[in-house]
Amino acid sequence: MENISSVNGLQNAIQILEFEQTYKEQLLKKQFLLTFESLKPVNILRSTIHEAATSPYLIDNILGATVGLASGYISRKITVGGSGNRFRKLLGSVIQFGVTNLVAQHPDTIRSIGQFILQHIPRKKEMNSERP
Numbered sequence: 001m002e003n004i005s006s007v008n009g010l011q012n013a014i015q016i017l018e019f020e021q022t023y024k025e026q027l028l029k030k031q032f033l034l035t036f037e038s039l040k041p042v043n044i045l046r047s048t049i050h051e052a053a054t055s056p057y058l059i060d061n062i063l064g065a066t067v068g069l070a071s072g073y074i075s076r077k078i079t080v081g082g083s084g085n086r087f088r089k090l091l092g093s094v095i096q097f098g099v100t101n102l103v104a105q106h107p108d109t110i111r112s113i114g115q116f117i118l119q120h121i122p123r124k125k126e127m128n129s130e131r132p
Contacts, residue, residue: 064107072100 004010052058080092103110
C-alpha cells in the first residue's frame with residue numbers, strides 16, 4: 001500500500017478497509033452457517049446415505065456378497081440334504097463357507113463363466129432350425 005500523505009487519502013483508505021472488513025465478516029458468517037448446517041446429524045446421515053446409494057462399488061460388493069451367500073447356502077443344502085449325520089453337516093458348513101467366500105471374492109469371474117455357459121448352451125429353437 002502507498003504512503004498516505006493527506007487527510008482525504010487517509011479517510012478513503014479507512015473506508016476501503018472498513019468495507020473489506022464488512023464484506024469478509026459477511027462471508028465468514030455465511031461459511032459458518034453452511035458448516036453448522038452440514039455438521040447437523042441429520043445432514044451427515046443424509047449425505048452418507050446418498051454417497052452409499054450412488055456408489056457403484058458398494059452396489060457391486062453387495063450384489064457379490066448376496067450371490068455368494070445364496071450359492072453357499074444352496075451348495076450346503078445339496079451336500080447335507082435331509083441327513084442328520086454330523087459329519088455331513090460339518091462338511092456342508094465347510095463347503096458353504098468355501099463357496100460363499102469364493103463367489104463373493106470373484107464375482108466378475110463367476111459372471112463371465114456364467115455368460116459363457118449361457119451363450120454356448122444350444123437352445124431348442126436353434127436346434128430345430130438346424131435339422132433338415
